[in-house]
Amino acid sequence: MSVFDTLVGQEHMIAKLQGAVLSAKNGEETQEMTHAWVFTGPPGSGRSSAAVAFAQALICPDLGCGTCNACLSAANGGHPDVEIIRTEGLSIKIDEVRELLTRVAWAPSMGGWRVVVMEDADRLTESAANALLKAIEEPGNRTVWLLCAPTLHDVLPTIRSRCRHMQLVTPSTKDVAAVLQSRDGISPQMADFAARVSQGHIGRAKYIATNEHVRSNRKEILKSVTQLNNVSDAFKAAQRLVDIATEDAKAAAEIRDEKEQDELAQAYGKGATGRGMASGGSKALKELEKEQKTRTTRMVRDSLDAALLDIATLYRDIMMVQSGHIDALINLEMAQEINAIASVVPTHKTIQRLDAVMKARKALGFNAAPLLTIEALMCELV
Structure with a gap:
């Protein structure tokens, strides 16, 4: 078993990543390993999954077994040497990048590398991208940057010129359907439908296959388009x-949202004995x-x-x-x-x-x- 087994239809790239991991482990001076990478590919191709798998393999004692504590904690963001930046806003701002740079300046604590995975590098504001550029130009001794974006043109030219490019492809409908059946237990008919209408987007295919409401909405939207008369x-x-x-x-x-608000309020003392939330809680x-x-x-x-x-x-x-x-x-x-x-x-x-x-x-x-x-x-x- 390997962390790279989850990458569907990306065999052309897996060998290069495995070679880089092996070179990093051996400490050899080769061209296979570098400190900055950019993963590009169409939506659903698995560029973020590829970057996370690479991060797991770099900090895993067994080159990315997928079952050890290091691999499992790296995948869910719990490993101290792996930072996974997933923005849920419209952009990544400079304050977030500055805070990140402060954290990654530390030396690795467990694995041999400190790895940063930025899933939406295309959402960096100009000032944030410039701040990140300085870190990539002057990397830490054991720090690896893994950036993800739809295309190279979505990344600042000065950043992409300093990164090794990994291009992912859209998985075939057949490959996606096979994954839905083997991994998620989806029936062959539903797996084929979801893989076909998602156009190779693995995440969306699973979402469609497991959600009747989504399938119903999709059908309604397409029907309404065919019935436009005026x-x-x-x-x-x-x-x-x-x-x-x-x-x-x-x-x-x-x-x-409600869960996050409750957890934050409790962290500031809401519900405990005393006068309620501590100073700064409302802000x-x-x-x-x-x-x-x-x-x-x-x-x-x-x-x-x-x-x-x-x-x-x-x-x-x-x-x-x-x-x-x-x-x-x-x-x-x-x-x-x-x-x-x-x-x-x-x-x-x-x-x-x-x-x-x-x-x-x-x-x-x-x-x-x-x-x-x-x-x-x-x-x-x-």
């Missing part, structure tokens, strides 16, 4: 899509609420982005039918609707609609107003 329909569909994304995000956030709670609001905003945008990707698969399927490739549909369950639209809508119009969906995704990425963006999109899809 501007009125467009505005209704846009409002419904935003409502679904908002409701899902808030439902996921509510329980978590800390307000800061937490602000962070939670930012996190919910991001969750809404992520949910909208996932919905737009689903809509994009619909127009992709229509294009496939129009080009004569009827055996390669993602949304097989909607074959009847897809064939009907493909027979009456010109191919160039389908391409324009697909372009409109991708432009809407880009606009949301630049923090455009969600409802206005989706309304404009739906009007273009009529």
